[in-house]
Amino acid sequence: MSVSETAKLLAEGRTEVKNTTCYMCACRCGIRVHLRDGEVRYIQGNPDHPLNKGVICAKGSSGIMKQYSPARLTKPLKRKEGALRGDAQFEEISWEEAFSTLEERLGNIRATDPKKFALFTGRDQMQALTGLFAKNFGTPNYAAHGGFCSVNMAAGMIYTIGGSFWEFGGPD
Template sequence: MTKPENIQIDTSPPVSDEIRQTTCYMCACRCGINVHMKDDQIVYIEGNRDHPVNKGVLCGKGSSGIMQHLAPSRLRNPMKRVGERGSGEFEEISWDEALDIAAGWLGPIRDSDPKKLALFTGRDQSQSFTGWWAQNYGTPNYAAHGGFCSVNMAAGGIYTMGGAFWEFGQPDWDRTKLFVLFGVAEDHDSNPIKIGLGKVKANGAKVVGVNPIRSGYNAIADEWYGITPGTDGLFIPALIHELMRAGKI
């Protein structure tokens, strides 16, 4: 009988026969991930230690990306409504049929006045492509979720400090002396911010949190200001006013 101390247990058995490297799309962070495949099916997702954004760190949303890919509710083909609007009755159709239907709707508008088309793509992960399509169609009336959210933040960051969060870059974590968080949600860009906050805290920088609740990132802030929800637009101009009055800017 083999003694227990002589039994060799593989504590990390292989779970796949192939690993594909890509980026996570569960938020706009674009963390690097290793996607483990077995029999050409996704079986496991882990962080990529060699990726410059997350360095192997992966949050719960990223790890559960496999659920989004394998969800029974995921659409795999175009769906055509066959019942009354709101009835929820649809049937699968081919891509050729879907494109013919779309061309039938869009062709006459483009021939008469393409600006009559207003295009909104929701939380789209390919806004550059949808914007390019709208411009070539001939309409200036297009928008997406990012235009009301991260794109504006990124533009402001790029014009003021030369960078922003998510796929638009990162702050200078190594030289930061004061770091201010305004209403940052813990489920967005979480891995780079966690890594960055660890750096600024280790370097002795001051962290200030402005958020109605003190959870997540705000829990480690040196100073926390629990403003009333919806008053950000008053708080920030007031802060700028005081800086100008003190001659600091």
């Protein structure tokens, strides 16, 4: 797109830039998310952010794929009858069937031995809800990525070099 086309879109209010932070890892770099007609078009580092000063890694700049990846699940899937784990053979099912299946299976576990159930979340944003759900379900078995990686790494870095993230140098 040319500069004049971009200027026209800006003038029409069809493009906008939102300043936020990246959640692809624990660093929380400042990013600028560029939208056109309300849809994310690309992500770049925010040069005004005090932590990363506009620099972002490949993981951060590829954050757009969380929204637009062709592999992103948008509907519930069920393993096809007779298919084995790892065969990647699934069929689309309705949300009603998915929730009914979950209710039946989780209800059985909860009624017989809730400690057989475990929850694990990828990043810490859901940790409080994960713990609340686990407690109410009756299982002590829940964890998140941060407890195994980010928290330990940050604590170690703070106590050894005075700062939690090595990527940006000068922790003191």
